[in-house]
Structure formats: structure tokens, C-alpha cells
Amino acid sequence: MKTLSFLLAALLCICPPVCGTRPAAAAPAARTDAGERVIYLTFDDGPTDSTTPKALDILREFGVKATFFVIGRQIRGREEILRRTAAEGHAIGIHTYTHDYAAIYRSREALLEDIGRCRDAIRSVLPRYSRKIYRFPGGSFLCPDLRAAVKAAGYRYYDWNASAGDAEGSYSAEQLFENAVRSAQNKDSVLLLLHDGVGYRQTLRALPKIIGYFQNEGYRFKTL
Numbered sequence: 107m108k109t110l111s112f113l114l115a116a117l118l119c120i121c122p123p124v125c126g127t128r129p130a131a132a133a134p135a136a137r138t139d140a141g142e143r144v145i146y147l148t149f150d151d152g153p154t155d156s157t158t159p160k161a162l163d164i165l166r167e168f169g170v171k172a173t174f175f176v177i178g179r180q181i182r183g184r185e186e187i188l189r190r191t192a193a194e195g196h197a198i199g200i201h202t203y204t205h206d207y208a209a210i211y212r213s214r215e216a217l218l219e220d221i222g223r224c225r226d227a228i229r230s231v232l233p234r235y236s237r238k239i240y241r242f243p244g245g246s247f248l249c250p251d252l253r254a255a256v257k258a259a260g261y262r263y264y265d266w267n268a269s270a271g272d273a274e275g276s277y278s279a280e281q282l283f284e285n286a287v288r289s290a291q292n293k294d295s296v297l298l299l300l301h302d303g304v305g306y307r308q309t310l311r312a313l314p315k316i317i318g319y320f321q322n323e324g325y326r327f328k329t330l
């Protein structure tokens with residue numbers, strides 16, 4: 107009995123340090139070892155004359171690619187911006203034709219029609235466009251009942267797990283950067299929400315710092 111107690115005590119003595127070191131050792135290892143860290147920059151609500159080309163300039167300067175979820179009705183007159191986006195290796199996704207919540211979320215049919223119109227608008231400029239990647243305006247949580255319809259129509263939708271908050275208030279570039287970093291914390295796969303609609307000047311100002319931060323942290327930039 108005494109021997110058993112001693113053995114148990116000895117085991118308990120050995121065990122805590124062994125187990126105890128594991129989380130501490132695992133945390134830095136997860137950051138620096140083979141486990142790849144990935145970030146997907148995603149821009150909603152373009153193309154726009156004022157924001158999209160500047161975002162493209164910054165992305166080119168840093169040599170990183172992003173995904174642009176576009177608004178179909180904004181493409182007319184901005185065909186060159188859309189062509190440039192594709193030509194520079196960015197992914198183009200379907201966001202909406204009208205971005206009118208009341209209209210598109212009225213019914214399954216209304217939503218699929220809106221998605222189809224957006225896709226047609228993209229294809230009118232990029233005839234070989236065959237992607238079926240989609241982002242619900244406002245996020246799929248606004249209308250979870252419609253997720254199945256989108257999937258059944260062959261689309262893959264993407265929400266986000268990090269955000270600069272640039273559509274949620276009037277933040278400074280510094281605050282947008284901090285929002286992006288904070289919301290991405292402890293995530294090895296970051297899907298970051300940004301906007302390239304009209305008036306997103308602070309997003310443009312924050313973008314170099316956001317990219318620089320994730321590059322320094324060892325993230326690989328990928329497109330959807």
C-alpha cells in the first residue's frame with residue numbers, strides 16, 4: 107500500500123511538469139513551426155473609382171493578393187477596374203447586384219436572381235469567369251434560412267472571422283488596424299473583412315499597416 111502511494115506520489119510529481127510544459131511549449135511552436143498561418147484579405151462593395159484602384163496599388167506594392175466581392179450594378183463604367191483586378195491575380199467573388207437588403211432577402215428566388223445578375227455583370231466584362239464564390243451582404247447570419255438555397259444553387263459562400271470594422275463606424279486608420287489585429291488574434295486562418303466602396307479612405311490608409319503586420323507575423327496571403 108505504502109509502495110503504491112509512493113508510486114502514485116512519484117507519478118504525480120513527474121506528471122505535472124511534463125503536462126504543464128505542453129501548453130507553454132505548444133503556443134510558440136504553433137506560431138513558428140510548420141503549421142502554416144494564412145490570411146485572406148477580402149474587400150466588399152467595389153468596384154469604385156475612388157477606392158478600388160488605390161487598394162489595388164497598395165496590394166501590388168506589397169505583392170499580395172486579395173479577394174474582391176463585387177456589386178454588379180457598379181461594374182458598368184468600371185470595366186477596366188474589374189479587368190485590372192482579375193489581371194493582377196486577385197480573386198473576384200459575387201456579392202450582390204443591388205445590395206438592397208429588403209429586395210434580395212425577400213425570398214429564395216429574389217436572392218438567387220440577384221446573385222445571378224451580379225454573376226452576369228461580371229461575365230459581361232470577364233467572359234471566362236466561372237467562379238461561384240459568394241458573400242451575403244451583411245453576412246449569412248442575417249438570413250440563415252437562405253444559406254441552403256445558395257448552396258443548392260452551387261455557390262460557396264464565405265463570411266469572415268476577423269474585421270477591420272470599417273463599415274461599422276467612423277474609425278481612424280489606426281483604430282481600423284487595431285480592430286483587424288484584435289479580431290484576428292490567435293487565428294491561424296484569418297478571413298478579414300474590408301471594404302472598397304465609396305468613402306473608405308481610412309481603410310486605404312490602414313491597409314499598408316494591416317498587410318505589414320500580417321507579413322511580419324508570418325502569414326501567407328491567399329485568395330479564395
Ligand SMILES: [Zn+2]
Pocket residue numbers: 150151201205243244
Ligand atoms: Zn456589402
